[in-house]
Amino acid sequence: MHPSQSSRATVRIQNRLGLHARPAMSFVDTANGFDCEIRVRKGGQVVDGKSIMQMMMLAATQGTELHLQADGPDAGTAVAALTELVDRKFDED
């Protein structure tokens, strides 16, 4: 068994209002459904994708590129779920 897995993806925030509190909460809720560690990077800033306070520090406006990195047993599924959430614009717009 290989418990350690790594997965990455780059996503772009597409909804008009950006990553404000509600979508940030959806992101964190989704992230917390997985065991892996999830880091989100914007430029040189890296935050914990499972912390709402840290995610709000990204000020990710519409068009912002975010780099997701997951490490842990369910990293692949986690990145796929988070990418899907961002791509469907958090059900906004």
Place this chain on the structure above:
Amino acid sequence: MKLNDLIIPTAIVPQLEHTDRDSAIEELIDALIASRSVSKALRGDLIKLIIDREKKGSTGFGKGVAVPHVKHAKIKGMAAAIGVSQQGVDFNSLDKSPVYSIILLLSPENKPDEHLQAMENIFSNLQNDTFRRFLRQSTTVEEIQDLIQEADAQQLQG
């Protein structure tokens, strides 16, 4: 963007009277109205929108802080109030703990990027243990104003 650009000095309430969420929100809105940051005509509307927002998902994100907020077409510029409670306010927080510091933010409806910048600034500070501790310990407007100056000048230890 700095805290000083957001926080209305006369809307700093170092000793909140109420310990329930809805009344604390009303106190802070009233402080913003008394500061002439927002029209009294919007009072009911804003309070209802903020409470409705809280019911959908608490902005008490843990660590004893809450950031209730609303975007409104009739808000011209961003304005924030700060409330500190020694007893703690029941904000239905994610971690189920009371909140001791509340930053209430009003944003114009059509400036989502500025809203995110303001939230970024607020959360960067609230994420800082020293800022959070000093804010909670403050009992006067002057202490909170000094804290804001130090935070904006990045003089606080992380």
